[in-house]
Amino acid sequence: MMTESFDVVVVGAGSAGCALAGRLAARGIRTALVEAGAVVVPSESTPIASLAATAPGHVLNWAYHATLAHGRESTVPRGRVLGGSGAINGGYFVRAVPADFADWAVPGWSYEDTLPCFRRLERDLDFCTDDVHGDSGPLRISRPAGPLLAPVTEPFLQACTALGYPAEPDKNAGGPPGAGPVPTNAVDGRRVSSATAYLPPPWGDAEWCDALTVLGGRAVDTLLHSGGRVHGIRIGGDELHAGEVVVAAGAVGTPALLQRSGIGPEDTLRAAGIAVRHELPGVGRGWSDHPAVFLPLRSGLPDPHPDAVAGQAALNLDSGTDPAGDLEVLLFAHPFAPGGPAHLMCAVQRPDSRGMLAVTSPDPADPPRLDFRYLRTTSDRHRMRAAVRVGADILRVAGWDRAGPGDGGPAGWELGNDTRLDEWIQERLTTSVHLSGSAAMGTGPDSVVGPDLRVHGLAGLRVADTSILPSVPRRGPAATAVMIGERAADLVAAS
Template identity: 85%
Template sequence: MVVVGAGSAGCALAGRLAARGVRTALVEAGSVVVPPDATPIASLAATTPGHVLNWAYRAILCEGREITVPRGRVLGGSGAVNGGYFVRALPADFSDWGVPGWSYEDVLPYYRRLERDLDFCLSDVHGDAGPLRISRPAGRLRAPVTDPFLAACATIGYPAEPDKNGGGPPGAGPVPTNAVDGRRVSSATAYLPPPWGDGEWQDALTVYGGQAVESLLLEGDRVYGVRTGDAELHAGEVVVAAGAVGTPALLQRSGIGPEDTLRAAGVATRHELPGVGRGWSDHPSVFLPLRSGLPDPHPDAVAAQASLNVDSGTDPAGDLEVLLFAHPFAPGGPAHLMCAVQRPDSRGLLAITSPDHADPPRLDYRYLRSTSDRHRMRAAVRIAAEVLRAAGWDRAGPDDGGPAGWELGNDTRLDEWIHNRLTTSVHLSGSAAMGTGQDAVVGPDLRVQGLSGLRVADTSILPAVPRRGPAATAVMIGERAADLVFSG
């Protein structure tokens, strides 16, 4: 068995397979060593452009707005560099997707299996013996701004949601995190015994670091291995878990994807699959600063402390999120509220530009093209501004970066403010989507349509981005994929 990509899903998958005695090669393009200065959960330094631990992809968010998008380039993937937000997809997400065998009831055992929830372990929807310890900010790790934020939400009239992983209605509550004692705990740390083996099953797992997979090896309609540089790894089955950017790019480089995209990149079509790299989604977002001078959190506290999830008026499950970031982005700066549309209409395109794996793919998010998305983004910003006022965190001055009152009250002006600050939550999902129709890339068993010996297991399979960030769901996919592979 070859697993391509040692990210959140890939490490969970490889670890579970090896524990069952399945000889597994886990191939990672990035480093297999996470330096100590990259593990503090309060720091997002590893996500900055140019950092050795992330792939910095140039991306077009919308016309006239380009940014650099980070993705983890290290053992543990994005889970080794992100903010520790570890929230499940909602029951409504799985209902919307309608994939047989992937209802909320079907996947709940896997969400439970991956976690040891320290706050709700007695609940019948949580696990108490999984490899990942999950908790909510408390004690010294609860930032001074967290309780005022939650109190402000309650004052406005939003209900409490104390367990964001409980599958209940949306509201305001603390964010579950997989950080322990101020340190990130990625799925690599949780699922792979150090250093990939001092347990009984260590001989079943081999980890290859710094090995970029250039292409899959195909013979007719069968995939029989991967090519890394001048070497080849052969296997009875390959599972691609390279992430929602890396996976469709690898498929396309291997001649699997939309024929017009492959032709434009100079790649011969080996197996046409129109959905590869098309129709994906992510959460468009903007940041509002809190008033400067508020107390700083403890250095070991997670940045994402609490969130308010809201129904914009058309989605009872909650299609807007206001997320409290307690750590300032720069020394002496303010904390922020991130406002996001959690069930966007916009769908993106990903396309390789050449057969060379060193050439990054082109990412076009196509954000805020629909009237509904623009309306809901305005609503999210206005809700966040209301929370700021209720908490007494009104803006300190006209140049602090927040929208002025005259901008909040005018749709056109607010659209301009949003456009100039638009970013992404880096939750890209659906670039090799799962389903049963002709447009699906993989079926419910995660096998790539029309090919044998090949599956996909990461957030690229999700038919759309979930209403909550996908970190927990990525690990769940790895857990479920292990059962699907092991059972044949």
């Protein structure tokens, strides 16, 4: 058995974990970053226009089986590589909005509290002369322009304007919702994850430091804890000991590891044959994600540049009850298959429905059960219909509506009838893969971590990824995940 000791062990090298580990090591804190997946991203997986690594069975993603709603099954990709989901996703890099932080109401985590971390992580190439954006961070942020602006992007934005929606030229400015280009962390058509931005060679482009150890292909079996304190991790026959362990394995991997370690709801643990070491009812429960459906554009439209980002522009809007914007219509400029149409993704961004996650055994090779429980509330079903109808309006105004029967879009009689449209949505429902809140931050009985990210009732253990967010942000969580890593580095270094 190998035993090593570090100041901090970070479990999970995703968007938050890489930022956290890189920042700690740069301060001279001896840090081990442990990743279950590969530590080298194949060159064929770096083009931002390609989402090939998200396909079921691809070696770079976990491809969890999940139930979305009422028997609707799906495969949920999560990054299984250095950089996590940020190394395989579409490059959408939009911050949570001020209303999200107000809703979460966690001391020390207001929009104003976190803005310095957002600024520190970025070098915004389009907006860098104000007090909202950063101009020297490790991640370069830009919006589609020039040859990388898809031919369908301007017509999409013009259709939104014609329908009366306001412009939102900078979706990271914290302003009111509207239609505008999507900020992305792609450079020259290449996906840049937090691994590339925050880690030193040979893993990334940051300045070299000798305080970081990266271990790849190492799935953690369990956390080591006794006497109310976590003091390390076990990987097979090896142990890593640390003054502090930070779990940053993602909103699926983190609650699964906690549960395998005997930390979680008593009924879930006992059903999986796991001894209850520390009961925390909120682990794996009460999380949320953005339910979505796709509307195809008319076939035969011009193809985008091969290096163009897929998600080019988005309309964020209020369904009637949320001025901060609880719906999104996102333009996907690249077809999902050669010769196919581009799509609009219509999503509910502030859902009421909540999901559940449960491990089935103590074996990390056994995937957890994921039940998204989408559209369980009347309000969620109403807003999903509203999002689809807005998307259909955009298609109509832009001249991209149905080319003929059987092209996949809802017919007029379906759009005009709630029951029929609900049936159409149910048959096509998918997930935005933005799972958040599976180890939520707060002080209530169902929270898992406090504002300092320490797990309630256990010393030496913190969580730092999107599982801490009390609910999914109104925008995709990629930028917020990196911010969490930045903020966690401050908290850990100060302790």
